[in-house]
Amino acid sequence: MARAAAGPEIERLIQLLARLPGLGPRSARRAALHLVKKKEQLLDPLAAALAETRDTILTCDVCGNIDTQSPCTLCRDQSRDPSLICVVEEVGDLWALERAAVVNGRYHVLGGTLSPLDGVGPDDLNIPKLVERARADEVTEVLLALNATVEGQSTAHYLTDQLAGCNVSVSRLAQGVPIGGELDYLDEGTLAAAVKARKAMGG
Ligand SMILES: [Zn+2]
Numbered sequence: 001m002a003r004a005a006a007g008p009e010i011e012r013l014i015q016l017l018a019r020l021p022g023l024g025p026r027s028a029r030r031a032a033l034h035l036v037k038k039k040e041q042l043l044d045p046l047a048a049a050l051a052e053t054r055d056t057i058l059t060c061d062v063c064g065n066i067d068t069q070s071p072c073t074l075c076r077d078q079s080r081d082p083s084l085i086c087v088v089e090e091v092g093d094l095w096a097l098e099r100a101a102v103v104n105g106r107y108h109v110l111g112g113t114l115s116p117l118d119g120v121g122p123d124d125l126n127i128p129k130l131v132e133r134a135r136a137d138e139v140t141e142v143l144l145a146l147n148a149t150v151e152g153q154s155t156a157h158y159l160t161d162q163l164a165g166c167n168v169s170v171s172r173l174a175q176g177v178p179i180g181g182e183l184d185y186l187d188e189g190t191l192a193a194a195v196k197a198r199k200a201m202g203g
Helices: 008-017 025-037 039-056 091-100 128-134 150-162 188-196
Strands: 084-088 106-109 141-144 169-172
Touching: 008 025, 025 039, 084 091, 084 128, 091 106, 091 188, 106 128, 128 150, 141 150, 150 169
Parallel strands: 084 106, 084 141, 141 169
Antiparallel strands: none
């Protein structure tokens, strides 16, 4: 094991930063050094922002989005089209679609995909709430914006069956999402094209 180059507090900071997606040990070390060197400009406001986020974060009771209020900002936004519910696996996918600014409806976050091998069944996902929302009169379309993975696609078929009794058309993203592709990693243009050219499920 490498010898510590700094006191335990700084080593702890480095270890925690190294757990962030996209940061390995080397870049975590670089980030930590940057933070301690820029105490007033960066470290203090970051510490305050983290504490504030921790104290205010919650999950939207309506859609499963993460925000500081429930219903969340998107669910409260009256300018959004209430007839469309866009279903995503994770909050990161919702953020990716919002970056592409192509969905003008509401969202529904499943919290994952069906994965029998990992023991994830329908009861583990935010599905009953989706069916309930899809029954509302104003909802006419449910767009399944799931990843182009085996789990994403089998979840899409399961949801299509579950939504059969609701008076909604069920659509999925168009090809253009590469096989095995995860939405969070797609560029905005590809995502926008996939939403605009969406197809009816089964079609
Ligand atoms: Zn919401």
